[in-house]
Structure formats: C-alpha cells, structure tokens
Amino acid sequence: MKNTILIYSILFLSIVMGGKAQAQDWPNLNKYQSENANLKPVIPGQKRIVFMGDSITEFWSITDSQYFTGKPYVNRGISGQTTPQMLIRFRADVIALKPVVVIILAGINDIAGNTGPSTLEMIANNIFSMAELAKANQIKVILCSVLPAFDFSWKPNQNPAEKVVALNEMIKNYADTNGILYLDYFSAMTDERKGLPALYSNDEVHPNKTGYQVMAPLAEKAITKVLLQK
16 A cells, blocks of 8 residues: 555656656656666676666566565666657666666557657657667667556546557567567456556556566566577
8 A cells, every 4th residue: 555655656746747857857867867876886697687667667666676676676767758768868777787688668658648749650769779779788678568558547538558559569570570579568467458457557557566476477587588698
C-alpha cells in the first residue's frame, strides 16, 4: 500500500511540475546527475546493466526493490518521459556509466502524447537511435516490447492498444534485422482486450508487484542470453 501511494505521489508531482521542469530541463538530465557522479566503479568481474525507461522502469525499484538488491543493476527510468527525452539523456544516463548491457523499455508515453503528437515511426526511430548509440559504444542492447495498455487514466480515450501492438512489431522487426535481443513482455502480460489485466496492474498501465514478478524472470533470461553472446 505504501508503495502504491508513493508511486501515485510521484505521478502527481510529475504532472503538476511537468511544465516548469520541461521549460528548464526538458530531458531531465538533472535527475540522475548526482547519482551518476557518485556511482561506484564496477568491480572486476562485475557486469553493470542499465535499465533505461520511463515510469514503468523507475517504479520497478520502488514496487519490487528486491529485484535490484545485490545486483549490478542501475535503474535510470524517469516517470512520464517520452523517447526523445530519453534519447537526449542517453549519453549521460547510459553510455557514461559504462554498462555491459542496456535494457530499453520506452514508447508508451509517446503514444499517450505526453510531449506532443508522435507517429509510431518517430517513436520507433528514437528507440532505434538509442540502440545504435549503445552499439557504437560497445554496449549490448536488449529492446523491450511496450507493455499492453487499453487506456490511460491521465489521458483517456486514446485507444492505445492497437498502437502498442503495431509499435512492438516495428521494434521486433528492427531487433531481428540487427541481431538485437527482443524482450517480449507484452505476450506474457496481455489480456483479451490487448490491455494490462488487473492481476498485473492497479491502473492498467503500471505493473504492480505481481506484474513486475512476471517481468523479472523474462528480464533475467534475456540478460543471461545477451551476456553469453560474443
């Protein structure tokens, strides 16, 4: 219950402060600036993994913190963010941290129109650009499917379900063509509406603890597979 209250408090503050924050620091480079500077160097034999995304990534550390405990995992999710914002901060929040792998989960807020209208091609191209930046810096990439969403509580009647399906197809095709691992959360979590069922979410967009516990073994399997690649 406390985690749920905290999550919705963060969402509320993101909405209330969004306009002011975007005017001053649109990609929110400041959010992790101090944490990045103070991040301890990777110890010998350790392989750092960065999780890059929006609220679905950020809230994972709050809702199911045990998943990150004792692992060289770095959470760099920011609530409410869209792919162009993530692309701008990708160097600071991913490349500069020198991970072995980056897991990119992005796109749902673009579909919601959080920072203005976006075509699926625009969203996909931003995701692909992040993947290409990572590969150019010898960072292995895992591209995640967007999680299912039937509607948005903060912006209803957007009919996102089919857009999510179409975007995921674009991401998967790109991943397959470019030898990148595609992590399919969607198939494991969707319901008959192509939405996120109540079992896995309290608001039909953000996973609850049960939802994250579905995602965790899928992520672990993907990480293990990518780390074995030469």
